[in-house]
Amino acid sequence: MGHVKVQNLGKAYKQYPNRWSRLAEWVLPWPSTQHPVRWVLQDVNFEIRAGESLGIVGLNGAGKSTLLKLISGLTQATTGSAEVGGNVAALLELGMGFHPGFTGRQNVVMASQLRGLGLDAIAQLMPAIEAFAEIGDYMDQPFRTYSSGMQMRLAFSVATAVRPDVLIVDEALSVGDSYFQHKSFARIRQFRERGTTLLVVSHDRYAIQTICDRALLLHGGRQAHFGPAQEVLDIYHAMLGDVDKALIRQERSETGHLQVISGNGEAQILGVELLDEAGQPTAAVETGSYAVLLVRARARQALAQLVVGFLIKDRLGQAVYGVNTLRLGETISGLAPGEEFSVRVALQMNLGKGSYSVSLALTAEDSHLADNYEWRDHALVFHVLNTRHPDFVGSTFLEPEMEVSRQLGGCDRFQGAGVAA
Amino acid sequence: MNSLLRSLWHYRGFVLGSVKREFQARYVDSLLGAGWAVLNPLAMIVVYTVIFSQLMQSRLPGVANVFGYSIFLCAGVLTWGLFSEIVSRSAQVFIEHGDLIKKLNFPRICLPAIVLAGALLNFSIIFGLFSVFLVLSGNFPGWSYFSLVPVLLLVIAMAAGLGLALGVLNVFFRDVGQALGVVLQFWFWFTPIVYPLSVLPDWARKWVLMNPMTALVGACQDVLVAGRAPDAAALATPALIALVLCLLALWLVRRRAGEMVDEL
Numbered sequence: 001m002g003h004v005k006v007q008n009l010g011k012a013y014k015q016y017p018n019r020w021s022r023l024a025e026w027v028l029p030w031p032s033t034q035h036p037v038r039w040v041l042q043d044v045n046f047e048i049r050a051g052e053s054l055g056i057v058g059l060n061g062a063g064k065s066t067l068l069k070l071i072s073g074l075t076q077a078t079t080g081s082a083e084v085g086g087n088v089a090a091l092l093e094l095g096m097g098f099h100p101g102f103t104g105r106q107n108v109v110m111a112s113q114l115r116g117l118g119l120d121a122i123a124q125l126m127p128a129i130e131a132f133a134e135i136g137d138y139m140d141q142p143f144r145t146y147s148s149g150m151q152m153r154l155a156f157s158v159a160t161a162v163r164p165d166v167l168i169v170d171e172a173l174s175v176g177d178s179y180f181q182h183k184s185f186a187r188i189r190q191f192r193e194r195g196t197t198l199l200v201v202s203h204d205r206y207a208i209q210t211i212c213d214r215a216l217l218l219h220g221g222r223q224a225h226f227g228p229a230q231e232v233l234d235i236y237h238a239m240l241g242d243v244d245k246a247l248i249r250q251e252r253s254e255t256g257h258l259q260v261i262s263g264n265g266e267a268q269i270l271g272v273e274l275l276d277e278a279g280q281p282t283a284a285v286e287t288g289s290y291a292v293l294l295v296r297a298r299a300r301q302a303l304a305q306l307v308v309g310f311l312i313k314d315r316l317g318q319a320v321y322g323v324n325t326l327r328l329g330e331t332i333s334g335l336a337p338g339e340e341f342s343v344r345v346a347l348q349m350n351l352g353k354g355s356y357s358v359s360l361a362l363t364a365e366d367s368h369l370a371d372n373y374e375w376r377d378h379a380l381v382f383h384v385l386n387t388r389h390p391d392f393v394g395s396t397f398l399e400p401e402m403e404v405s406r407q408l409g410g411c412d413r414f415q416g417a418g419v420a421a
Numbered sequence: 422m423n424s425l426l427r428s429l430w431h432y433r434g435f436v437l438g439s440v441k442r443e444f445q446a447r448y449v450d451s452l453l454g455a456g457w458a459v460l461n462p463l464a465m466i467v468v469y470t471v472i473f474s475q476l477m478q479s480r481l482p483g484v485a486n487v488f489g490y491s492i493f494l495c496a497g498v499l500t501w502g503l504f505s506e507i508v509s510r511s512a513q514v515f516i517e518h519g520d521l522i523k524k525l526n527f528p529r530i531c532l533p534a535i536v537l538a539g540a541l542l543n544f545s546i547i548f549g550l551f552s553v554f555l556v557l558s559g560n561f562p563g564w565s566y567f568s569l570v571p572v573l574l575l576v577i578a579m580a581a582g583l584g585l586a587l588g589v590l591n592v593f594f595r596d597v598g599q600a601l602g603v604v605l606q607f608w609f610w611f612t613p614i615v616y617p618l619s620v621l622p623d624w625a626r627k628w629v630l631m632n633p634m635t636a637l638v639g640a641c642q643d644v645l646v647a648g649r650a651p652d653a654a655a656l657a658t659p660a661l662i663a664l665v666l667c668l669l670a671l672w673l674v675r676r677r678a679g680e681m682v683d684e685l
Binding site: 013014022023026069072073074075076088090092093096097099101102106109110113114115116117118119 | 431432434435438439442445446449450520521522523524525526527593594679680682683
């Protein structure tokens with residue numbers, strides 16, 4: 001139950017040169033090759049086990065929605081197969097089958113019947129649906145009087161009233177205001193914890209990163225990469241900066257981490273090191289200690305301006321701290337071909353214990369979307385140890401100074417603010 | 422076929438609920454509500470019976486009854502109405518609900534089933550009113566009234582088969598829907614509904630008799646006007662045509678249903 005196995009999956013649409021050629025193909029007795037086909041998806045192969053979650057990323061037109069439609073059984077595959085165990089719920093568009101003239105309650109019944117539920121089951125689910133949507137008295141008002149946020153709340157509440165074995169979500173994570181977004185996200189997460197397999201298409205990198213184990217990158221209707229979410233997202237991120245020149249390559253670093261490198265190669269990173277307080281290369285630093293990030297690079301041709309940026313990410317890929325030479329007021333300009341240079345960044349490592357990675361960028365401007373010379377994810381991985389300070393939770397060290405007062409009466413409630421765990 | 426019926430049974434709640442809601446939707450914001458569902462057909466029956474029998478004094482050849490022509494007309498118009506409602510709405514049903522088909526996974530067969538059930542509901546109301554009129558005016562045909570059941574079943578089967586087949590075709594060739602309106606107009610006048618078959622010249626009657634609806638509408642008129650139960654032999658051809666149309670529709674659905682989503 002709940003597994004998804006996609007083999008050699010492909011989808012092609014027929015394209016007829018003119019309106020009569022379809023009729024000719026249907027009617028004429030001899031077999032004719034009247035229609036050229038347009039492939040929108042080809043050679044997709046992956047398998048996820050029950051309870052795993054898969055994020056699907058790719059540029060517009062990469063075939064993401066088509067893939068979801070094929071897996072949810074809405075369209076027929078041209079080649080291959082998509083095998084799905086258990087019942088599937090697809091949130092491709094919310095509010096399908098809702099009628100504006102009827103009340104919220106009547107619409108809930110109709111939408112649930114459309115999902116194959118009987119009246120008894122619907123009556124049982126109704127209180128929960130009502131409670132989750134939080135629309136109060138509007139439940140018995142005509143649907144057309146709802147604000148669009150309320151419509152979405154109710155629609156989402158109905159669509160997720162029953163936990164499916166496989167849940168397919170297409171960009172529907174952004175439902176209503178941010179409060180409800182959190183709430184709907186929490187429900188999806190809760191489904192996952194209870195064993196629902198999740199397939200999510202989203203442009204929100206962090207949404208995918210936090211909820212998905214694996215990710216699939218589609219590019220031009222083909223499977224570009226399938227693997228651990230972090231790895232795939234790095235490639236996708238590189239791709240965003242490099243849509244035309246797909247100069248994306250992967251290298252294994254000495255420590256065995258997969259690096260994703262993209263860019264036009266007009267400048268290149270020669271090496272990166274982390275030096276401890278003694279100036280020695282290290283792979284582990286102490287919380288609160290000073291360290292130096294040393295980046296060596298070379299211009300391969302004359303460059304008017306170059307910006308070196310770095311970004312420290314935590315184990316989950318969330319950005320912890322990033323900055324570049326431009327923002328720090330250091331300009332590197334007028335580089336000659338072949339000129340080498342280095343950048344030293346002294347940092348106080350106010351980080352929590354754990355593993356971190358450093359991404360580096362050589363760009364012409366502040367952002368890598370303009371002229372990207374080289375972008376390297378996972379250029380360096382280091383660990384932070386905490387032996388000098390009391391143990392704490394989280395990735396940021398805020399150097400607390402705590403004081404407890406126990407005066408009775410007076411203004412003691414202002415002094416109760418401690419460390420929130 | 423079996424799986425088709427099974428999924429339809431599983432979704433019976435949706436089908437019946439949709440019929441109910443479609444019915445409600447029509448009257449949801451009106452003061453009289455469902456009263457209009459009765460008033461509209463009632464008006465039609467009153468017009469046909471009063472105007473033709475009392476004002477225009479139309480008489481059916483060979484029938485002495487004052488209401489003869491009115492009953493003849495109603496029998497034909499109501500039967501034809503059932504047929505044309507099923508056919509014309511089924512032909513549009515997949516296009517009309519294209520969004521639903523593209524975004525939600527549910528048995529597609531529910532959609533024509535809703536159309537069929539809705540048409541039957543409308544027919545029951547108007548035919549019920551007409552039956553009341555027959556009883557009140559002393560024209561109720563007696564036991565032969567119940568021989569209408571197989572005749573109407575044939576009408577429904579033929580309409581459902583034709584409608585479903587056209588519904589699938591219409592997705593691929595939108596001309597089907599456009600042409601259907603024209604065809605139904607001609608077909609109405611090509612069927613003895615307003616005029617009795619006997620007034621036609623021989624050459625024309627020969628053609629009109631080839632129309633399967635002639636036998637079915639004629640059977641209803643015979644029962645209601647003359648109290649004469651239909652001749653089984655006369656219904657054999659329409660039954661065969663209905664069967665062929667239903668098989669054709671099923672074949673089309675099976676062969677083209679998957680492709681249909683891509684064209685909506």
